Structure formats: structure tokens, C-alpha cells
Amino acid sequence: MKVLVPVKRVIDYNVKAKVKSDGSGVDLANVKMSMNPFDEIAVEEAIRLKEAGVAEEVVAVSIGVKQAQETLRTALAMGADRAILVVAADDVHDDIEPLAVAKILKAVIDEEQPKLVLAGKQAIDNDMNATGQMLAALLGWGQATFASELKIDGDAATVTREVDGGLQTIKVGLPAIVTADLRLNEPRYASLPNIMKAKKKPLDEKTAEDYGVDVAPRLEVVKTTEPPVRQAGIKVESVDELVSKLKEKGVV
């Protein structure tokens, strides 16, 4: 079974995003970029499927700027077998929308014919939580989003999903899209020898035009602003003072 894992290059999880003063967006110049954390979980799960003998090949795909090849090298160092980079933007500030990403992924999938696509549930930059679901729609495949557990059993995947109020388990026929939530696994760190080896693994480079996909955004970003700042209140000295303040406010 072939597993395809889309990965996105985003601002590093530990870096605080700074809004540009002219309201044109978040400043990404000279900012540390990394693999989207949910995508790292998806890569890890795919590699575990390979280690368990369920998957034969893991293909990582990234769509965005040319520098996303660093992100793909990370996926290769973790254990993916090969990578495909689809260059769709020149400027790191141009985010490719989930709909366009899904269309490009669909074209890649038509060629690659994987039986399973493992994606992160959400990118931590645009926070859309949409690519996996949109891709499933375009392919006419079943979808199992927000996965915290995945079992492959012949031609079906049994997936436990993180939903409001608890967990839901569903079965999707393969091929299918599964999107990873936080508790699916803990991704490994790539070892130095594997980082070296990853440099020799195949990485194909394509463009959005190769797949005939128009990546023009449907949503025009009118402006980007800082969220309203909440004013800090006071420090109370004791539990007694806290209780009396809350009683004054009538909330307890």
C-alpha cells in the first residue's frame, strides 16, 4: 500500500507571529519556518504503518514556495521514501488556499494512486482545517478527520476521531483521507545519519501549471490586524480576597 502525506511549511510553532504594522499580513521575513506540527504527526503515522509492514511506500508532497523542499527533506529524514514539491508561489507571504491545494493534490493522487492519504487536520498559519475534507470531496473518497487512532484492516481503515464530547469510531473504505489530531502519536526526531541519508532520497519538483491548477485566491485578504488586547486586572493577595472579589461581581 502506498501512503501519501501532504506537508506544509509554516511559521515555527514556537515563534510568535507578528502582524505587520501596515495591516498587510503577518511578517514572515527572516522567521524560522518548520513543518506544520499536525503534518509531522501524519508523517510519523505513515512511517509507523511502513514499519509495521502495512505500507510499502510513503510519499511526502508539499505545495508552496521553493523553500518547502527543506520541509520535505525533514519528512524524508523522518522516514518518508520520496518527495514531490509543487511550486505554486514565489513569495513566502502568498498562502495557497486549501481549495487550490486540494486540487493540486488530487492531480498528484491521480498519478500516484495511493490507497491512503494521511494529512494534518489543520495548518497553524491559516487555521482553516479544510484541506483533507476538500480533497476527499474532490476525489469522491471517504474521510476520517481528527484521528487519534488508526487501524488498517484489509480494504478499510478504522479510525477513532476526536469530536466534541468524546470519541467517535468510524470505518472508511480505502482509498480514503485521514487527518491527524494531536494525540495520534508523538513524532520522532530525525537522527543525524537519517538527515544525511535524506539528502540522497528522490525529490521531484513540479509547478502548479504542470497540473493545470489555478491557484488564484478566492478569499481576498483585505487586512490583517492584531487581536484586541485584553487589559490585565489586578493581583489578589489571598484566596479570601479572590473569593470576596468574585462575590462582589456576583459570579459565584
Next chain:
Amino acid sequence: MAVLLLAEVNSGELALDATAKAVSAAKDLGDVTVLCAGASAAAAGDEAAKIDGVAKVLVAEGDSLGHRLAEATADLIVSLAGDYSHIAAPATTDAKNIMPRVAALLDVMVISDVSGVVDADTFERPVYAGNAIQTVKSKDEKKVLTIRTSTFDAAGTGGSASVETIDAPAASGLSEWVEDKVAESDRPELTSAGIVVSGGRGVGSEDDFALIEKLADKLGAAVGASRAAVDSGYAPNDWQVGQTGKVVAPELYVAVGISGAIQHLAGMKDSKIIVAINKDEEAPIFQVADYGLVADLFTAVPELIEKL
């Protein structure tokens, strides 16, 4: 202009708070038709008809719509889409699963987690874990959106919209339900609770999280957790408050042992009153707290439970 709004229906029951908040956000966009879909949805439809500002309710009942599987529910919405300029839903995990699928089938972008409606084409939404608010203008003919309910007040009840029954679609055959593990709890639901007590990494262990639950029970509150606490295995994921978890805006939010990472703040900073208990006086949570108590939670929380 007209809005089709997918109501949140769980096991035949309407989630009134989430649905009524989404109605508030949607009613300026046009006449609101609420869709109640499920294996059983008639009772939910009758309840939705009472929400102020609802023009009409559609009820679709069928086995294919049970358990909110995305494929059949999305097919149903797409079959109805022709009559509407906007298709909306409260941003629950169900809607986040279903609505992007609907949008792709209609060849439009989804607009997720809308926190403000500027006009019929223009919406505000938080990005970068709440570090920025983006205003986006959609060029698509139809708008598909999910609504961050914590920023809208619930529409009142007292209306009496007409209820129409429609056919359920065939099962997709792509996915099937196996089981639900819903945490049985007498506590209020996290996103609609008046008081929320949350614990963070500072709580230190799954066992010690019982202290957070005890304080919550004393206050009749829902229990929340930071992503760090969920990550460390102290609390289940459905308690997670933050940009990647649930967004809450209760009357009172008590953050215990939570440092206040931006991704957590994004999920609770619209709370009316915020209390923070943390032994680190430099913790960023104090910058948003109305009342901060610098103290060891293991002495302060038991004392608080006793004195409330």
C-alpha cells in the same frame, strides 16, 4: 439573499446554544433556513423553529444521516445549495468535518471560524493561533462558512417558523459508524457553560487533575484543559480549550496552573471574568486575568474549594 444554516443536532437533540449563536451571526446575511439532519431530527426541528430570526426549518431524517457522517450530510447540503447565497454552521467538530467537503463540492473556498460578519462577502476570522485577525472578502458566488460561536450572543426563542420535512439522501457507502465513546458527565457542556475551570501543565499529573474537577464541581462548572495538559496526558482532548481545541466565553473562567500560551488565550480570552492561579508571577496568563493569584495551586485550590 438567503442562508442555509446547518443546526448542530446530536442523537436527535438540538444543541440550542451553538445553533442560536450561529443564527445571530447569520441573520444579517438574509432569511435564515435552519436544516436539522439526523437519524432522528424532528424534535430538534421543532425546537429550532422557536429560535428568533429563523424563517423556516427543514427536517431531514434518515439512517444515512445518523452519526453525522460527513459524506451523506454534505451530499444533502449540496442538493439544497441552489436556493441559498450563504451556507453556514456553528464551528463544532461536526461542522468542521462537513462544511469544507460541502465547499469543495460547490467549488468554493470555505471560510472557517468566522468571528465577525462585516458584510455579505466580508468576514473576520482568527489566524496564527489567534495572534492575528484576518478580514477576508470572498469572490465566490456562494459563501460556505463556519461560525465561531463564542463571539456571538445567542438569538432568543419565541419564534414559530414553519417546519418542512425533506428526503434524506442515500447512504454514501464510503464510511460507516462503529461506536461513540461519549464521556458521561453531569457537568455542563464546555462551550455553553457559564463557568469553566481549566487546568494546565502545572497540575502535574492525571491524578492531580481531580483537584481541578473538584473545584469545577463546587462551582457547577465545566472542566477545561490547556493543550499542554492534554499533550501530557493529564486530560482528554475534548476538554482542550484553545485554537486547536474548543473556544469558550463563559461568565467566569478559572485558569489553574496554566501559563497562558497564545494558542490557549485564543480559546478563552472572550470570557467575561478571568481568574488565574499560578505560582509563576511572570506567567503570561496574568496579562489577561481580571484577578490573578500568585500561589501554589495545591494549597490555593483546596482553600478555594473550602471557602466558596
